[in-house]
Amino acid sequence: MKNNLLKAALFSSMILAANGCSQTEPNKTAPTEMSEPQKIVVYQVFTRLFGNTNTTNKPWGTIEDNGVGKFNDFTDKALSEIKSLGVTHIWYTGVPHHAVIRDYTTYGISNDDPDVVKGRAGSPYAVKDYYQVNPDLAEDPAKRMDEFEALIARTHRNGIKVVIDIVPNHIARRYEGKNNPKGVKDFGADDDTSVEYKRDNNFYYIPEKGFKVPEPLGGYKPLGGETHPLSDGKFEEVPAKWTGNGSRESQPHFYDWYETVKINYGVKPDGTKDFPELPEGYSQKDFREHYQYWQDKEVPDSWKKFRDIALFWIKKGVDGFRYDMAEMVPVEFWSYMNAAIKMENPDAFLLAEIYNPKAYRDYIHLGKMDYLYDKVELYDTLKNIMQGKGSADHIIPIQSGLADINRHMLHFLENHDEQRIASPEFAGNAQKGKPAAVVSATIDQGPMMLYFGQEVGEPGAEDAGFGKSSRTSIFDYIGVPHHQRWMNGGKFDGGLLTKEEKQLRDFYQRLMNFVISSSAMAGAYQEIHTHNRQHTEWYNDRVFSFVRWSNKQRVIVVTNFDADQSFGFELALPPSLVEAWGLEEGEVQLKEKLYGNVKPVLKVQPDRASVRVDLKPLESWILEF
Template structure:
C-alpha cells in the first residue's frame, strides 16, 4: 500500500488500534481510532479502513476450498477434488481479513497447462509430457486472457466467476493480486480468449532465426523439440495416458524457460515452459535503448514518458497489454515470477505503464540476487521484493536452532536503506512448511519468527494459507517432494481443511493447539495498524545476559514513531527459557518505574528502571511492549 505519504496521515490515528490490542495497551490509551476513507480501484467499493501496514495473504486458489481427503498420489480431480472460486465465500473472506489482510494474492488463477480434460468446453487438452504433475504448474501459463477452468463451477463461465470473486474480495475490504510470469510461458501456449486483434506469443515470429528483436521466443533452428528423458520420472506416475508417449510436436524447438538452449532440455530444466525474448541477444547484449542511470531518482511519470519516445521489442507491449487487461477487470496488483531473469528496463516500462493507469497498484517481485535489489526497486520501479536471501534464510536457520540472532539483524541491516521495500514471509508456495520435519518440525517455531518478521520493519508481511494453523505439507501428491504443499497436483490440505470445517470457516475441526496458534497470529497481526508498526524507525536494543545461549537465541529490537515506542524480544530457543535484561536506547527518557504491559502474550506488567527491563521468556515466547510519552 503506497498511500502513506505524510505524517499528517498518522496524526489522525489514535492508539486504540483494535479492540484486541486496546485492552492491553498502557494506561491512558482511551481515544477511539479514526478511520480514513479509502477508495478501491476498478470494480471495488468504497470502504472504511484504517491506515495499515500491508499484509498479503497468499492462497493457492485450487487448494483453498477443496474438502476431499483421499489424497491419492497423482490422483485425478475426481479422486482428490479441487477448490473453486465460489469457495471464497463472504465468511471465508471475513476470516482472511481477520488476519489483518489488506491484499489477497490468488495464486494459480491464470489458465495454465494441466492434464485434466476440459475439451467439452472447447479447451484443448494438454500433453502430460510437457506438464508437471496432473494439475500443472501455475507458472506454465497457457492463456493470459483467461483463468484456470478447474477453478470454476461452470468452466464456460470461468471469467465471470473470477470477476465475481474480485467483487467479493473488494466488498470484504481487501484488494486482489494475481501472478504475471514474464520470463516464460507454457510450451503449449495458445490463447483462445485473447481480445480481437491481439496476436498470440510467437504468432508472428521468424522461426528461421535463433533470435530477432521482435520474436517472442528464441529458436533452436533446424531441430525439433525432444521431451527430456529420465529413469527416475514418468509423467502421471507412469499411468497410461493417450498423450503420454514421450513426444511433443514443436518445430523448430524453442529455448526452455530457464534458458536451456538445446532441443532436448534436461529433466531438471523448466522443460514445460519456453523462454520469452525481450530484445536480449544470445550473447547477452541488449537490442533496445538503455535507461539512463539518473532515472533511479526519477518518478513514474518520467519513466513513462521516457519509454513513449522509443520503439520497443514486441514482448514488452504484449505484457503491458496483459497487465492492462487485468487492471480493467478490477485486479489491484501483480506478483512477478522470477523478475530478475527479465531486464530491469522492461520493468521500468511495465511498472510505469501500470502506475499511470492505477497509481495504487501493488507490485511485488521475486528477485533472489541481492546485488540487483536496488536496481529493480529504483530503476525498475518495483514496490516490493522478496526479502529471502539474507533475512528469511537467516531467520530460518535461527528457527532450526543453527543460526544466531545477530545474523538476522545483520541481514536486515544490509538492506536498511531499502527495507520498506523488502517483503517478509515465513512460508510461501516455494518454501517448506514450518511444521514440516525438513524445516522446524513444530509450527510453534513460527511464533517468535512471525513476531520478528512482522514487526521489525515498515515492509509488508505475507502469510501463506494454512500457515496459521500449522499445516505440515507432508502429503505425497505426486510431482515433487513433500514438505511443501504441492502446487502441481490435486490434493487436500489437512490442517487447512480442519479450519475450513466443511465450508463453515470457523476452525471447528482444529485441535486445541491449532486453535491457539491461529489466535496468536490474529492477535499479532492486529498490531498492523499501530503507527509505530506502520512507520516506526528501527533502533538497536542490547540483550544483556551471562548466558551465551541467550544472546544467540534471543532477538530484540526497538522501534520509534512520534510518541510511540515499541520494544520487541523473542526467544527462539525451542526448549529453554531465558532471563535477560534489555538495555533501551540511550536517548529514550523514562520516569522512574515506568509501567509497561505486553501487547501480545499478556506477560506480567513490567517496570523500566535505569533504562532497562528485566525479562524472562519461555521457549518460543515473545514480548511486545508499547511505551508512550
C-alpha cells in the same frame, strides 16, 4: 537531560536515519508513488487447494479422486475470517489459465500433453492463455471469467485487495490464446523461426532442430504411469525453442523448466541489449517520468504484449501482481511495464520474486517495483536460527545492509516454493515459527506474508504425485488437512482444529492485527541486541531484541528462538536511545501487546533504562509505552 527542543530534534533525526534517510536528502522512494498508509499483510492462497474439502489424497489423483477448490469457495464468510487475521491483500495463486491434464475440449480448450506438464493439475507458472482463467477453478467452466470477476468484487467488498501472478519470463510449451482481445496476436504468431534471435521475435529458437522430451530420471512417468493418449514421450515443436530457465538444448534436462519456453525481451544470445537503456538519473525519477520516457521509444514486441496483459487485469479490478522470477527479465522492461500499470492505478501492488541482493536497488529504483522477496537474507537467516543452526547475531548485518530499502522488502516464513515450518525437513514443529514470525512482521516497514495453512501448522506431508512432501503440492489435486480442519466443511470457523492449532491461529491473528494498527511499524528501527549482548548478563544469541517507534508510539520487541530453554535478564536500552526518547527518571508501566499476560516496568535512571524480561521457550514480548 537536554532541553525538549533538542530531544525532539534528535528523535526526528533518529527516525530519518533508521529509515535510510537524512534530513538533507529527501527519501527518493518514499510513498509519493503509493498511498498505503498501513503495514501490508499478504495472505497467499493456492486457489485450487483452498476450498477443497476432499480428504482422499490419492497420489496422482484426478479431480474426481481428490477434489479441487473453486473461486466460489471464497465465500463472504471465508473472506471475513481471512480479513480477521489482519490481512490487507490476498494473493490468489494459480488464476491465469495454465496447462492442465483434463479434457476441456467441450469449452474450446485443447488438451495438454502430459509429457510437457508437471503433475496432473499442472504448474501455475506454465501459463497457456493470459486472457482467461483456469477452468478447474470454476463451477461452470463456460463462465469462468464471470466467476473470477465475482470473486474480485467479493474480495473488495470484504475490504481486501486482490493480487494475481504474472510470469513474464516464460509461458507454457503450448500457448493458445483463445480469448485474446481484438487485435491481440498470440505469442510467436509473427516470429521468424529460421533464426535463433530477432528483436521482435517472442521466442528464441534452435533452427533445424525439433524439441525432444527430457529423459526421465528416478523412474519418473507422467501421471504416475497412467495410460494417456498423448503420453508417448513425444511433443511436436519444430523448431525447438529455448526452455524457460534459459536452456538452449533441443532436449532439455529433466530438472530444467521443460514445460515452459523462454520469452525474448530483446536480449541477444550474447547478453547484449537490443533496446534503449534508461538514462543516468532515472533511479531518482518517479513512475510518471519513466512512463514518459518510453512513449517515443521502439521496444520489443514481447514488452507490449505483457504490458497489455497486465493492463487487462488491472481494468478487471485486480489490484496488483506478484511477478515470477523477475530478475530473469531486464530491468528496463519493468520500468516500461510498471510505469504503465501505475499510470492506470497509482496504488497498484507490484511484488517481484528476486533472489539476487546485488540487483535489489535496480529493480526498486529503475524497475519501479514496490516490493521484493526478502528470501536469501532474512528468510534464510531465520530458517537457520529456527533449525538451531544459526545465531540471532546474524540478523544485525542484514537489517543494516537493507536500511535504505527495507520498506520494500516483503518478509515471509512460508510460500508455495518453500518447505512448511511444521515439516520434519524444516523445523518439525509449527510453534518454532512463532519467534521468527514476530521478528519478520515487526522488524521494519516491509509487508509480511502468510501462506494459507501456516496459521494452523500445516506440515505439507502428502504424497501428491509430482510434488514432494514438506511443500504443499502446486502440481496436483490434493487436500490440505490442517487447513481443511479450519474450513470445517465450508463453515470457516475452525471447528475441527485441535486446541494447539487454534492457539497457533490466535497467535498469528494477534500479531498481524497488531502490526497493521501500530504506527510504530511504519516508523523507525534500532536494534538493541548488540548492546545487550555486550552488557546484559544471561542475554545470548538465542534471543533477539530491537525497538520501533513513531511520534505516537514506542515499542520494544524481544523474542526467544529457543524451543527448550527459558531466559531471564534485565533488558537494557542503550543510553543514546534513552536520550533520544527523552525518558525521565522513574518507572514506566509497559503494556505487552500480544497477550497482555505480563506487566513489566521500565526503570529509568540517568542515561540508563532497563526492564525485567522472563521469556519462556519460543515466547515473544511486544512492549508498548
